[in-house]
Amino acid sequence: MNADSKTLDKGPVTETRRRVPGRFSRTMNDPDSKWWRFVRPVGMIAIFLTTWGLAVRLSQTDLFPGPGSVARAIVELIEKGLLAKYVIASLFRVTWGFALAVLVGVPFGLILGWYTRAFQAFNPLIQIFRPISPIAWIPVAILWFGISDLAPIFLIFLASVFPICVSTIAAVQNLQPVYLRAAQNFGLGQWELFHRVVFPASVPQIITGLRIALGIAWLVVVAAEMIAVNSGLGYLIIDARNAGKRYDLVVAGMVMIGLIGLVLDLLIRQLTKLDSVRWGYSK
Amino acid sequence: MTSRRIILIALCWVIAISLLHATYNLHLFTPRDHTARTRFRIGFLPVTCHLTCPVTDFINKKIYGESIFEPIRFNGWPELKEAYLSNYTPATFILAPMAIALREQGVPIKVLYLGHRDGSAVMVHKDSTIRSMQDLRGKRIAVPNRFSNQRLLIFRALQQAGMTVNDLELVEMAPPDMPAALYAKAVDAISSGEPFMAQTELDGYGRVLWLTKDVWPNFISCVLAVHEDMIKHNRPAVQRLVDGIASSGKWLDQSMSHRMESAQFVSKYYYNQDPRLLSFVLSKPPDRVKYTNLALHRHDFEEIEQLGRASGILKGTAHFEDYTDTSFVRDDSAVQAYAWEPAK
Amino acid sequence: MNTAVAVQELAMSFRGKRRNERIEVLREINATVKTGEFVCIVGPSGCGKSTLLNIIGGFVEATTGEVLVEGSPVVGPDPRRIFVFQENGVFPWLNVTENIAFGVRGKSKAECHENVRRYIDMVGLTGFETAYPHELSGGMRQRVEIARALAANPDIIYMDEPFGALDFITRLKMRADLIRIWQSERKTILFVTHDIEEAVQLADRIFVMTKRPGTIQKIVPINLPRPRNLDAPEYLRARDEIFQLMGMSLQVGI
Numbered sequence: 001m002n003a004d005s006k007t008l009d010k011g012p013v014t015e016t017r018r019r020v021p022g023r024f025s026r027t028m029n030d031p032d033s034k035w036w037r038f039v040r041p042v043g044m045i046a047i048f049l050t051t052w053g054l055a056v057r058l059s060q061t062d063l064f065p066g067p068g069s070v071a072r073a074i075v076e077l078i079e080k081g082l083l084a085k086y087v088i089a090s091l092f093r094v095t096w097g098f099a100l101a102v103l104v105g106v107p108f109g110l111i112l113g114w115y116t117r118a119f120q121a122f123n124p125l126i127q128i129f130r131p132i133s134p135i136a137w138i139p140v141a142i143l144w145f146g147i148s149d150l151a152p153i154f155l156i157f158l159a160s161v162f163p164i165c166v167s168t169i170a171a172v173q174n175l176q177p178v179y180l181r182a183a184q185n186f187g188l189g190q191w192e193l194f195h196r197v198v199f200p201a202s203v204p205q206i207i208t209g210l211r212i213a214l215g216i217a218w219l220v221v222v223a224a225e226m227i228a229v230n231s232g233l234g235y236l237i238i239d240a241r242n243a244g245k246r247y248d249l250v251v252a253g254m255v256m257i258g259l260i261g262l263v264l265d266l267l268i269r270q271l272t273k274l275d276s277v278r279w280g281y282s283k
Numbered sequence: 284m285t286s287r288r289i290i291l292i293a294l295c296w297v298i299a300i301s302l303l304h305a306t307y308n309l310h311l312f313t314p315r316d317h318t319a320r321t322r323f324r325i326g327f328l329p330v331t332c333h334l335t336c337p338v339t340d341f342i343n344k345k346i347y348g349e350s351i352f353e354p355i356r357f358n359g360w361p362e363l364k365e366a367y368l369s370n371y372t373p374a375t376f377i378l379a380p381m382a383i384a385l386r387e388q389g390v391p392i393k394v395l396y397l398g399h400r401d402g403s404a405v406m407v408h409k410d411s412t413i414r415s416m417q418d419l420r421g422k423r424i425a426v427p428n429r430f431s432n433q434r435l436l437i438f439r440a441l442q443q444a445g446m447t448v449n450d451l452e453l454v455e456m457a458p459p460d461m462p463a464a465l466y467a468k469a470v471d472a473i474s475s476g477e478p479f480m481a482q483t484e485l486d487g488y489g490r491v492l493w494l495t496k497d498v499w500p501n502f503i504s505c506v507l508a509v510h511e512d513m514i515k516h517n518r519p520a521v522q523r524l525v526d527g528i529a530s531s532g533k534w535l536d537q538s539m540s541h542r543m544e545s546a547q548f549v550s551k552y553y554y555n556q557d558p559r560l561l562s563f564v565l566s567k568p569p570d571r572v573k574y575t576n577l578a579l580h581r582h583d584f585e586e587i588e589q590l591g592r593a594s595g596i597l598k599g600t601a602h603f604e605d606y607t608d609t610s611f612v613r614d615d616s617a618v619q620a621y622a623w624e625p626a627k
Numbered sequence: 628m629n630t631a632v633a634v635q636e637l638a639m640s641f642r643g644k645r646r647n648e649r650i651e652v653l654r655e656i657n658a659t660v661k662t663g664e665f666v667c668i669v670g671p672s673g674c675g676k677s678t679l680l681n682i683i684g685g686f687v688e689a690t691t692g693e694v695l696v697e698g699s700p701v702v703g704p705d706p707r708r709i710f711v712f713q714e715n716g717v718f719p720w721l722n723v724t725e726n727i728a729f730g731v732r733g734k735s736k737a738e739c740h741e742n743v744r745r746y747i748d749m750v751g752l753t754g755f756e757t758a759y760p761h762e763l764s765g766g767m768r769q770r771v772e773i774a775r776a777l778a779a780n781p782d783i784i785y786m787d788e789p790f791g792a793l794d795f796i797t798r799l800k801m802r803a804d805l806i807r808i809w810q811s812e813r814k815t816i817l818f819v820t821h822d823i824e825e826a827v828q829l830a831d832r833i834f835v836m837t838k839r840p841g842t843i844q845k846i847v848p849i850n851l852p853r854p855r856n857l858d859a860p861e862y863l864r865a866r867d868e869i870f871q872l873m874g875m876s877l878q879v880g881i
Contacts, residue, residue: 184703201718
């Protein structure tokens with residue numbers, strides 16, 4: 001009954017596999033087993049780290065750090081108790097900026113997607129504001145919100161709200177007409193139609209928009225923390241720059257941002273595994 | 284995993300991260316001292332030009348247990364300026380030409396005191412063949428900001444060497460990025476405030492082309508400025524501020540051991556830099572930067588106005604009386620240094 | 628027997644691409660359907676039979692003419708007359724039980740549950756109560772849709788080529804199941820198909836349509852007892868008659 005997706009993308013039948021003897025022979029011979037799914041990316045990262053280290057050593061650069069000094073810098077941050085503080089600060093700002101973007105962007109997108117006249121009125125404005133980089137908004141943010149957490153939260157909100165709004169509008173506009181017809185057939189009123197049919201049918205695409213927006217929000221955190229806040233991973237990078245030759249701290253900040261970005265994406269991808277949402281993504 | 288559970292998890296996360304942030308970063312749950320509220324904020328950058336700011340803060344805390352003001356460190360000139368404009372920092376250290384330009388644009392700013400004298404340089408890569416201003420012809424030189432004194436300095440040096448600004452290429456760059464740019468030979472020369480210039484010397488790839496004191500003796504760079512309203516409504520606080528800054532300056536120039544001590548505590552607690560940077564700048568040579576004779580004199584500023592007009596950054600509509608207030612320091616020689624010695 | 632559906636002087640045309648151009652789709656449709664009847668509408672592709680059904684269902688407005696369902700004119704879709712679509716009518720974000728329960732109104736939770744259970748068994752989906760549509764085959768999805776339509780307890784069911792997307796063997800099975808269900812529930816069914824054999828296997832009466840602009844050229848009654856024997860001469864006679872009406876040869880390749 002269920003199409004087994006695993007069997008669809010195995011290699012050609014004549015693929016020869018080396019027999020690994022021993023207890024784990026079965027998992028290691030199956031190229032799609034959990035073991036290999038773990039080893040492949042980890043192996044790639046190991047290759048990357050080695051290349052980086054070699055490149056630094058061979059070029060004998062005085063300034064750019066190798067993976068070793070970056071690791072030591074991370075340890076230094078942990079010892080000083082700063083790593084936890086900075087990670088919490090950045091996560092706090094991204095949480096609130098993103099949450100506000102969802103609370104504003106999704107309902108607004110649903111309304112604009114459903115009411116053509118509202119869409120005609122607002123869409124050009126949205127398309128005008130969307131391409132303006134959050135960095136350009138920094139002076140405005142300081143003027144309106146001063147030097148506090150509100151300014152970076154505002155910038156992160158700006159960066160996230162447009163992709164969310166646009167995806168939601170597209171989701172509603174691309175709604176299959178057959179769902180609407182069936183729902184009307186069952187005698188659903190406008191409000192029921194909206195919350196029992198339009199919204200659930202749009203959720204997969206909305207979640208795609210959320211994934212993109214979260215990535216952007218986390219990306220913008222460095223720019224957003226350029227304003228004189230005194231904590232956060234973005235601040236760490238800017239401050240390390242001012243501290244002189246601490247490029248190891250700069251890269252340590254980048255590494256932490258990257259790792260947390262990976263975790264955030266994995267988390268939001270869990271949303272796509274919900275039964276009431278899974279149908280929206282092709283296998 | 285129903286949607287209700289997801290909403291619950293999301294809510295829990297928002298609450299948790301907010302509490303964590305409030306505890307660790309905002310110190311909302313640590314007991315507040317009430318005097319903190321009555322202090323005003325003052326902006327500064329981690330440069331030697333603004334050294335008297337953290338020094339005043341530190342010494343006051345040591346002597347009296349609390350400071351006159353709340354120092355706020357910024358990472359760049361634009362944020363510093365915007366914080367002043369939005370009145371977040373009613374007092375600030377700021378570039379002198381920038382203060383004059385703001386006044387020309389109608390911002391109610393009053394300069395009260397100087398930051399330091401000299402304390403700037405032009406550095407070249409030690410492997411380069413540049414040894415004089417003539418050698419800079421056709422080369423690229425980095426300056427911090429359109430309104431920086433370094434730009435005016437170079438302008439003046441060009442005038443003295445019989446060259447014009449068209450004979451070389453000026454690029455604007457943030458001071459922290461300049462050492463790396465020089466190392467990578469992306470630019471041929473850099474000029475900004477200390478300690479970024481000394482950093483290239485200390486790390487062995489930079490060489491001094493000239494120090495400010497060789498080209499423009501007693502050059503002023505940054506100034507202490509406050510909002511006009513602060514003078515109107517809180518004159519005593521402003522007087523305390525100027526007195527403190529002046530006393531710090533005198534203290535710094537009193538002895539080399541004072542300077543070395545300041546290098547330690549300023550680097551560690553205020554600038555987040557390596558202490559040997561500041562130690563180097565404050566001592567090699569000892570007159571690389573000076574913290575005395577910091578009262579405002581008309582001719583210093585008129586020189587800046589003139590150069591500013593010539594280089595196109597000032598319109599010439601603001602004059603000494605408009606943007607300064609000399610009433611806070613009547614007689615510079617009467618200023619007493621802080622009587623504080625660090626505990627051994 | 629009452630008249631369930633009455634179509635009077637119905638015509639339908641769309642605006643064409645060029646100015647003042649009108650594309651006539653349906654012309655002079657007159658027909659009635661009696662309560663409890665199983666009626667099939669057959670015609671070549673593009674003859675407008677789906678459009679006709681959509682008009683009767685209330686989703687599209689005719690240019691001229693009237694449709695009366697149980698005496699009153701049709702102004703829009705109505706829960707007393709449920710439409711079964713060709714495919715993808717089932718809501719993918721709800722599982723089988725939730726889909727079937729979708730149109731059930733005015734019943735307590737226990738009654739609703741009982742109802743849904745009954746229809747799941749009737750369409751042969753026992754054991755798949757919590758399955759989601761994307762986990763089911765096409766035939767099973769259509770069963771869900773039929774169950775959903777039945778559970779809403781309508782007076783009339785409109786079906787627009789519901790088995791069109793299924794393979795041959797599944798189609799045969801679905802037809803048998805549909806007749807079985809219809810015989811127990813006795814709803815009025817209006818069934819559109821392009822498959823002549825299907826129509827003859829299922830219907831009491833068949834409306835045979837012409838090419839576009841479509842009109843009903845003949846109404847063919849099928850008086851065969853059910854289950855219908857596909858070898859019986861009467862069956863073959865009816866089938867051949869419709870073939871000829873639609874201008875088609877009885878031999879493949881001519």
